[in-house]
Amino acid sequence: MSTIRTFDVPHIFRFGRRDEAKGETWQLFYRNAACFTIDIKRDDIAGTPFERAWSEYCVEARRPDWIQHYNDFCDLVSRHNLSLLQTVAPVGRYQWVTLEDYLQTPRYKLRMFKEDGADDAIAKIIEGPTTIPAFEMVPQPFSKLDNIPPDFPRIAAADVTVLDHEQDLRVRPQKVRVTDTGAVYALICALGPSTATETGISTNESVRAMSRLFKKSADLEPSEGSSRPFAIVTTMSYHPAHRGQSPELLRVAGLLHTLES
Numbered sequence: 001m002s003t004i005r006t007f008d009v010p011h012i013f014r015f016g017r018r019d020e021a022k023g024e025t026w027q028l029f030y031r032n033a034a035c036f037t038i039d040i041k042r043d044d045i046a047g048t049p050f051e052r053a054w055s056e057y058c059v060e061a062r063r064p065d066w067i068q069h070y071n072d073f074c075d076l077v078s079r080h081n082l083s084l085l086q087t088v089a090p091v092g093r094y095q096w097v098t099l100e101d102y103l104q105t106p107r108y109k110l111r112m113f114k115e116d117g118a119d120d121a122i123a124k125i126i127e128g129p130t131t132i133p134a135f136e137m138v139p140q141p142f143s144k145l146d147n148i149p150p151d152f153p154r155i156a157a158a159d160v161t162v163l164d165h166e167q168d169l170r171v172r173p174q175k176v177r178v179t180d181t182g183a184v185y186a187l188i189c190a191l192g193p194s195t196a197t198e199t200g201i202s203t204n205e206s207v208r209a210m211s212r213l214f215k216k217s218a219d220l221e222p223s224e225g226s227s228r229p230f231a232i233v234t235t236m237s238y239h240p241a242h243r244g245q246s247p248e249l250l251r252v253a254g255l256l257h258t259l260e261s
Helices: 049-055 066-080 082-088 099-103 205-218
Strands: 003-006 010-019 024-031 034-041 105-113 122-132 154-156 160-163 175-178 184-189 229-235 251-257
Touching: 003 066, 010 066, 024 066, 034 082, 034 122, 049 066, 066 082, 082 122, 099 105, 099 160, 099 229, 099 251, 160 184, 184 205, 184 229, 205 229, 205 251
Parallel strands: 034 105, 154 229
Antiparallel strands: 003 010, 010 024, 024 034, 105 122, 160 175, 175 184, 184 251, 229 251
């Protein structure tokens, strides 16, 4: 569940999981355009004041206010580690402006420990910064897209400024401005494939959406006002965690299309 918890700045929690049996939790969140994951294991923090507070949330909420239960959990983690987060990602160090900024988000892996002589558990950086795309974006090879003419316009992700994302930081960017013309377009971000639980079939909905838009546009009369593809957004970034694809230099980061009239 995505939620935003604001302290000095918004903390955008995208994912989390809890394992009661193992006594473990994991969360992924963003702060000042930097990504953090944090592992908490009972054995690492046993006997600390933080463990006593955390233990209440290392369970799935079994009451009607489960959303508030999750929000309170996010608050506990953020508040307890705020000093470290402010040091690593202070206001102004990182910022999302262009789509390329989103694709080059710095990530830090944190884990909480109790050190000898310390009064309480503290978070430590165990890896980072590395670079990943934000909001589950996964640039795709051109070979994955159908119906795209070889001479179709291309625009670099660094030349596309994201608009209005602050209005709902829980969702990925949806509207952008092209730097050289100032024109505004809608954006379909390239994502990775997902597997349907019911069928086990793996599909890539963002690639399908791009292909459908191209096909639909080909069937429209020039005078019709429906949304049309405008340009492919390209990037040199590559996320090596996306297994099974060769790291071509130039990849598809998304598709710009005209706003509905």
